[in-house]
Amino acid sequence: MAITTSTRSVLDVAGAGSRAAARDTGALAGGRVVSGAARRKRRLPSAWHLFLIPVSVLFLLPFVQMFLASVSPEKELVSFPPPFIPSRIDFGGYEGLFTQSNILLWLLNTVIVSTVGIASHLVLCSLAGYGFARLKFRGRQVGMFAILATIMIPTQLLMIPTYILFSQLGLVNGLGAAIVPWLSSAFGIFLMRQFFLSLPAELEESGMLDGANRWQVFTRIILPLAKPALTTLAIFTLLGSWNDLVWPLIAINNDQAFTLQLGLANFQGTRRTQWALLMAGNVVATLPLIVFFLFAQKQFVQTMTLSGLKG
Template identity: 50%
Template sequence: MTDLSHLPGRTADRLRPAGRTSEEPVARPRRRLRLPFSPWHLLLAPLALLFAVPLIWLGLSSVMSDAEINRFPPALWPSGIDLDGYRYVLGNAMFPRWFANSLIVSAVAVVSNLLLGTLGGYAFARMRFGGSRVLLVLMLATMAIPFQLTMIPTFLVMRKLGLTDTLGALIVPSLVTPFAVFLLRQFFLSLPRELEEAAWIDGCSRLRVLFQIVVPLSRPALSTVAVLTFLTTWNDLSWPLIALNHEANYTLQLGLTTFRGQHHTQWSAVMAGNVITVLPVLLAFLAAQKTFVRSITSTGLKG
């Protein structure tokens, strides 16, 4: 800014910008109050705590005695740490077998959904064949059918295949789901075709383009499919309850129901078993949280 102090008063006032005088103070910009976090956190934090209350209560109940759990009004805080429930669960000879069964079924379901869902989603996204639209609509329509209407036909199919009362009865119906195919199809549609066309010009086959170019770019969607498939398979109780009879083939969710008797229920063992059951699910979600959110936000409803 030019220094006008050496000029006479009237001359200096004429040379200054309009609307300002030599006596007028310079207005300072007001400082806005900035929070160290987003204002939305003031609303989301109480909601998150509300949704976390059942999980917190589960953890507290797992270290209570049966008398404290059955007391009325219920105790909000354990008087001491009682690990009898964990000792009962971990001392059960069948518990490691149930854990292994759930892990096998969930792992196979995740791998098969990633592989078959990728192939099916890419076919619907990039390949045009007769009846593709109709087939896609029919596949999506199966998502609206409740499980209660399909469990009896599924059981009859498994019996014809000789898979009842085996882990195969849990694995085969979960090899691929319409949701996995649809979610991956939507993500593939958001990828630019130019990358695939450049690879085709270089002589790459369609499968090579898929697994070397498209799949590495689809990690957020693949992580979402893996997490949701693992959650669904790991927490499933109704279908194992129908398909399995022998205790050695029980999954973890079905095995925990044996802790409930007709006249007495060992609630501390049930709570401890549920805590052990929830831990793999919680760790799987936390490990893929960022990619899960990125996939949901980037996968639209592009047709």
């Protein structure tokens, strides 16, 4: 059943209010009206930037050094001490990476694993998180506690029983062994539950008064408001599935099913002295994560603020 006028009006008023507040030249802060000039002045660099800028450079330095090493001549990389800035740009490392390895296949496998993992996390974790946040059923608190308790179990204790289970299901030595562990997670359910608890229940009550069922309320009212949380969940899932090495190293022995991290680990074992190729592989593995986070950082910060997961 479609959501009627009063529910749409609630959402329209909320959206219009936020847009009007963003366009307004004055904003309320601490009970005082702040003019447009004061807001522009507040956006100027503060004393915190004197601390944050050097810290940012410090965190960026390893990636810059890795990239410079990937375009450095091989002779300079084996010299001691190796120069930070190469004397000339040499893309031989990238050429050797794409000609001497199956980097494109590893990249494709990793993209498949990460895409399936992100999609399943967004669906399953949002459904489970909404159920624990809003639905009233017996054993809800106990069930949530049991799910969170699984986070405290060391991963090493689960390796052998998980491998036996996957072996009985016929999933080892295939791409399915890397996909199944990332279909859902306890942290994803907890993150979505915390975000749904921060939303006012009046929005759902308004939709139900208009005749919408629980599924329509969830898909048409709650999910559009949960975009920051879903983006944050996608970031965490991408980081975990993209950088996963230990489990694929145990469960996958077929080189056609290697993920990017597993392929680079084996590639490094056979070419220890070809540092330009290794650095080029690390750049290829790291760059997509950085680009994805730069596009999604606004939603990430917003979710950490609303869901109570701030450090």
